[in-house]
Amino acid sequence: MVIPNDTPWSGLEAGKVDTRRVDAAARWNWFWAVMPRADATLVLQLSDLPRPAPDLPKLKSLEIRFQTLPGGPILYIRLKDNAQMELFETLCRDVMAAGELAETESEALERAIGRTFRWHYLLRGGKLEVLSEEAQKGLIGEIEVLKLLIAELGPKPALSAWMGPSGAPKDFELKADCIEVKARRGASQPFVKITSEHQLADVPDRRIWLAVLAVDKVQPPHGRTLTEHVDTVTKLLERTEPSSVMDWELHLADVGYDALHDYSAWRWIVSAPEFFAVTEDFPRIAAPVLLGVSGVTFALALSACSPFLKAWNDVRAGLIEGGQA
The missing domain is CATH 3.30.1460 (Yope Regulator; Chain: A,)
Structure with missing residues (x-):
């Protein structure tokens, strides 16, 4: 050449x-x-x-x-x-x-x-523009769950488990647990959108959790921008385990976040996540589906999930027992 x-x-x-x-x-x-x-x-x-x-x-x-x-x-x-x-x-x-x-x-x-x-x-098909509102909401939801995992497991194991930016079927994949995160508007209809039959599918020898958060856009001075949500984790890592900052920034880059972009036009408030145990009788359409069917998308009513609601203490106890710490 x-x-x-x-x-x-x-x-x-x-x-x-x-x-x-x-x-x-x-x-x-x-x-x-x-x-x-x-x-x-x-x-x-x-x-x-x-x-x-x-x-x-x-x-x-x-x-x-x-x-x-x-x-x-x-x-x-x-x-x-x-x-x-x-x-x-x-x-x-x-x-x-x-x-x-x-x-x-x-x-x-x-x-x-x-x-x-x-x-x-x-x-891979991403864009140079700032993340859309939906993408911002999704990232903020995953960051909130990531912060819980950092507190329980430490930065490196928590970041290693974060698979959402890479497009994996589950947003977090741990040794004994998988967590799928869904962010929704608090005032919207009480449903979450499941975008693949694999998101709530069983994984051998692992518990499956659905984490649901309300992420709502608000007017200044209320709430925080996506940049502020990101900076909170960056400062936490710099204070507790600086060697994890690179992993954190690589995950952000993979999801399309660029610190040079201006996110000041959007401010968000976020609720604590609710965790639902996805067990055998949980309402879902999950893989394997009928031959020839794929890319299944469906709306999941949160009212049907309420019998499966678990406190964070129940989730974290399983993480520790599963040898994640």
């Missing part, structure tokens, strides 16, 4: 790893590079590899990895399809801009990975 002349990689020699510093005035060590197969690459040179190594996004047209070279460790982002070079340059410059805001190298790495996860979301 030939590197086009109008790109930052032009003039770099294919057949070996050839590099050019992006900007001599940059705070961190960014390099344009060409890998042996003439693949355009962005490199961030590091003093040390992070321990433990954080998760990295997986994209069809990109390879994102840590590597130790004779000159030291690096993080690199390699384009595998040169037909997308213009978009790749935009991605690289955006990742660098995010990293350059950092005060330390480790923070620069966190920001670079977080911004790459943001591109992972965008290239």
Whole structure:
């Protein structure tokens, strides 16, 4: 493959790893590079590899990895399809801009990975705009449950269990429990929308919970913005377990949240979650369904769920007994 002349990689020699510093005035060590197969690459040179190594996004047209070279460790982002070079340059410059805001190298790495996860979301079909009202409500609902799990299990296990941003069938998957979270307007009809037959489906050897919260939009000065809800958790993690902040930010990036967006137009109040035990006789349509039927969506009346309502203390006791702490 030939590197086009109008790109930052032009003039770099294919057949070996050839590099050019992006900007001599940059705070961190960014390099344009060409890998042996003439693949355009962005490199961030590091003093040390992070321990433990954080998760990295997986994209069809990109390879994102840590590597130790004779000159030291690096993080690199390699384009595998040169037909997308213009978009790749935009991605690289955006990742660098995010990293350059950092005060330390480790923070620069966190920001670079977080911004790459943001591109992972965008290239998967997400949008550059702020999250919709429905998406904000859903994220706030999951954050409220996450805060409960952090208090019981600690930040790392709670964040590891949070599967909602990745699009998994259940929003939280723990060793002995799964939790599906639904946010609704408090004044709306007493129903929640179940969007898949898998959301309330049984999982072997795990209890299934449906957590329902009222999340309502209010006028200033009442309530809090999505940014404020997010910042509450960020500050909690910075105070109690700073090493979990990267995991938290990666989850947010995967769900499409960008701290640079302005969410001041929306303020929200949220209720404490109610937990319903999804047992064999719980009202639901669950997998497996009839052959040829899929993508089942239905409205679930909360009045029909009331016999299955459990106190949080009952839920948390099971988490602890299940060895989650």
